Amino acid sequence: MATEPATIIEARAVVKSFGQTPALRGASIDVRPGEIVAVMGPSGSGKSTLLHCLAGILVPDEGEVWFAGQRLDTLRETQRSELRRDRFGFVFQSGQLVPELTAEENVALPLLLGGTRRAAALREARAWFDRLGLGGLGNRRSGELSGGQAQRVALARGMVTGPQVLFADEPTGSLDSVSGELVMSLMTRTAREQSTTVILVTHDARVAAYADREVIVRDGTVSSLTGAVPSSGTAQ
Amino acid sequence: MSVPLTLLGLLEREPSHGYDLKRDYDTWFGRDKPLPYGQVYATLSRLARDGKAIAGPTEPGEGPDRRRYAITEAGTSDVERWLSEPTPPEPHLQTVLFAKVVLTLMLGRPPDRYLDTQRAAHLQRMRELTALKERGDLMDTLLADHGLYHLEADLRWIDHTAARLDMLAQAVRQ
Numbered sequence: 524m525a526t527e528p529a530t531i532i533e534a535r536a537v538v539k540s541f542g543q544t545p546a547l548r549g550a551s552i553d554v555r556p557g558e559i560v561a562v563m564g565p566s567g568s569g570k571s572t573l574l575h576c577l578a579g580i581l582v583p584d585e586g587e588v589w590f591a592g593q594r595l596d597t598l599r600e601t602q603r604s605e606l607r608r609d610r611f612g613f614v615f616q617s618g619q620l621v622p623e624l625t626a627e628e629n630v631a632l633p634l635l636l637g638g639t640r641r642a643a644a645l646r647e648a649r650a651w652f653d654r655l656g657l658g659g660l661g662n663r664r665s666g667e668l669s670g671g672q673a674q675r676v677a678l679a680r681g682m683v684t685g686p687q688v689l690f691a692d693e694p695t696g697s698l699d700s701v702s703g704e705l706v707m708s709l710m711t712r713t714a715r716e717q718s719t720t721v722i723l724v725t726h727d728a729r730v731a732a733y734a735d736r737e738v739i740v741r742d743g744t745v746s747s748l749t750g751a752v753p754s755s756g757t758a759q
Numbered sequence: 760m761s762v763p764l765t766l767l768g769l770l771e772r773e774p775s776h777g778y779d780l781k782r783d784y785d786t787w788f789g790r791d792k793p794l795p796y797g798q799v800y801a802t803l804s805r806l807a808r809d810g811k812a813i814a815g816p817t818e819p820g821e822g823p824d825r826r827r828y829a830i831t832e833a834g835t836s837d838v839e840r841w842l843s844e845p846t847p848p849e850p851h852l853q854t855v856l857f858a859k860v861v862l863t864l865m866l867g868r869p870p871d872r873y874l875d876t877q878r879a880a881h882l883q884r885m886r887e888l889t890a891l892k893e894r895g896d897l898m899d900t901l902l903a904d905h906g907l908y909h910l911e912a913d914l915r916w917i918d919h920t921a922a923r924l925d926m927l928a929q930a931v932r933q
């Protein structure tokens with residue numbers, strides 16, 4: 524009988540530099556399936572670099588990244604790209620939507636790229652619009668949406684493939700407080716309903732308060748504020 | 760603001776007369792609200808009665824300030840516990856946070872661990888308030904937001920203070 528793995532995604536002693544600048548100096552984190560983890564830290568601490576390494580967007584210089592029991596960092600770029608398309612979702616601070624496409628088409632895009640037929644992809648996209656309170660906005664282009672609406676569309680796009688992990692990097696950074704709250708509430712609610720693991724990079728404590736726990740990135744390493752091991756605490 | 764614990768912390772730094780304690784307290788912690796002499800002596804008597812401090816022999820001279828007080832082991836334990844535990848996060852605890860950071864530096868302890876422990880307690884409380892907003896009505900949300908904004912302000916202050924620790928440590932040891 525298959526048992527649920529203790530960890531869905533983890534970094535082990537990851538080192539990553541950009542030229543002479545070390546961004547990560549032995550960063551480790553492990554995340555349990557369905558957890559919502561906030562990755563906090565001052566600007567320049569390496570938290571976005573950690574997210575990019577966990578998502579397979581960047582390959583570490585040293586260390587390992589594991590996803591669902593397999594090494595992620597040693598995969599070829601085409602394999603990592605497929606993984607990002609099919610099993611991960613992303614919400615960034617802004618600028619994600621393709622301006623030439625309608626909001627609905629933007630949400631359907633990951634499904635279309637994965638081979639889903641257009642009618643089914645749009646149907647799924649529309650279901651997400653209803654779920655996130657975006658009814659009636661499907662035909663608008665990104666320039667015709669408010670910041671909060673655009674981020675909800677980005678969230679729908681991030682979730683439409685039913686990803687195992689949603690990566691969010693300052694998802695409310697460009698929003699006013701009320702819109703930001705709505706996006707975070709919807710993100711965490713839908714993630715919990717779908718049992719999606721969420722890795723949320725933020726410097727904002729009120730955003731981090733939507734997560735189950737926080738870790739802090741300082742000087743390129745990860746720690747927990749209480750001095751405990753910054754893992755989900757499950758036995759190896 | 761815990762006056763007894765703050766005075767004990769100052770006593771741990773060095774034994775003092777009530778007058779010197781009041782002066783130090785006012786300098787660091789009582790800028791807006793100096794401590795009345797009566798309160799200093801009443802607190803010292805109570806601390807002595809409870810075994811947290813001990814009064815030295817009466818020294819020659821006029822007036823009430825003729826005994827030097829010293830901290831006891833029990834008093835030191837109380838200070839240690841107070842400084843290593845987080846203060847329950849709620850609005851308006853800025854003075855206590857400040858007192859703890861200054862005393863931690865005065866007593867040569869590393870403040871980073873205390874600041875991290877306090878950050879963790881604050882974030883936990885913020886998580887609870889956020890969960891309350893998710894399931895509560897509009898009034899619950901407004902009240903929770905008030906708490907959340909204050910807690911966020913404390914966290915910003917903690918970050919800012921953490922960035923200034925070296926400077927603060929120097930100022931405190933003068």
